[in-house]
Amino acid sequence: MERRLFIKNTALAGGMMAMSPILSNLNSFGENDFPLMDLHVHLTNNFNIKDVLSIAKKTKVQFGIMVNPGYGVNDDASLLNFVDYLRPYPVYIGLQPMSPGWSKDFTSKSLSQVDYILMDSQTVPNGNGYGETLRIWNFDTYVDDPDKFMEIYMAHNLEVLNNSEPLTIFGWPLFLPVCIARDYYSLWTKERMQQIISAAKKRNLAIEINDMSHTPHEAFINMAKEQGLKFTFGSDTRDQKAGRLDYCKYIAKKCNLKRDDFFFPKRIIKKS
Numbered sequence: 543m544e545r546r547l548f549i550k551n552t553a554l555a556g557g558m559m560a561m562s563p564i565l566s567n568l569n570s571f572g573e574n575d576f577p578l579m580d581l582h583v584h585l586t587n588n589f590n591i592k593d594v595l596s597i598a599k600k601t602k603v604q605f606g607i608m609v610n611p612g613y614g615v616n617d618d619a620s621l622l623n624f625v626d627y628l629r630p631y632p633v634y635i636g637l638q639p640m641s642p643g644w645s646k647d648f649t650s651k652s653l654s655q656v657d658y659i660l661m662d663s664q665t666v667p668n669g670n671g672y673g674e675t676l677r678i679w680n681f682d683t684y685v686d687d688p689d690k691f692m693e694i695y696m697a698h699n700l701e702v703l704n705n706s707e708p709l710t711i712f713g714w715p716l717f718l719p720v721c722i723a724r725d726y727y728s729l730w731t732k733e734r735m736q737q738i739i740s741a742a743k744k745r746n747l748a749i750e751i752n753d754m755s756h757t758p759h760e761a762f763i764n765m766a767k768e769q770g771l772k773f774t775f776g777s778d779t780r781d782q783k784a785g786r787l788d789y790c791k792y793i794a795k796k797c798n799l800k801r802d803d804f805f806f807p808k809r810i811i812k813k814s
């Protein structure tokens with residue numbers, strides 16, 4: 543899918559909502575005792591904060607709104623604008639950088655204003671024998687040699703995970719380009735999964751269970767859970783699909799995840 547621009551007009555289109563000043567540390571847990579949070583939602587010109595809040599009201603899902611550096615947020619000033627705009631609303635605020643090296647454009651002071659930073663490994667430089675930068679969410683991602691791709695992809699995953707830049711959540715874990723996705727269970731060997739879990743564990747990163755891609759799968763979640771990693775639910779949506787979380791809820795139930803298995807942003811937000 544395409545990563546859309548966060549357009550300033552979104553702020554205007556959203557309008558201001560009257561908030562009741564009730565302080566509450568989230569959270570709707572539902573019958574299975576895991577938090578109904580979708581920490582990975584983007585705003586667009588056609589999907590604004592009002593739309594998100596209306597879904598939240600209907601579903602009791604707690605949302606986190608993300609923005610990608612380079613797409614409307616390029617420096618401290620634009621990041622703080624984004625934060626200031628969302629602060630009055632009962633949502634978390636997250637940053638989703640796409641490539642290592644991103645943090646040089648921001649001070650740690652401005653980065654401390656967001657609730658979490660999520661990064662995935664979907665932008666793979668030199669990802670095939672043609673020297674192309676692969677954006678593996680695109681269905682036409684070209685993989686010439688699956689084994690070679692996996693080597694490059696693993697190295698890129700580890701680069702994202704081991705990076706010294708700030709990071710809270712590892713997004714889209716284990717996602718594969720569509721042309722090799724049918725081989726998911728053989729390509730994701732136990733050894734490769736363990737490398738990813740160990741790297742995430744070393745930095746105490748949370749693992750996103752991604753609703754759009756249906757990743758990661760049960761075996762990975764169980765391995766990560768046994769080793770004490772926390773999880774988040776994320777849809778990476780920018781439309782009415784936000785907060786559905788059907789895959790997340792299904793697999794969390796199957797893996798018996800409970801509230802202690804989840805990452806919660808620290809900030810106490812005002813709930814309407």
Ligand SMILES: [Zn+2]
Nearest residue numbers: 582608638778
């Ligand atoms: Zn995203």
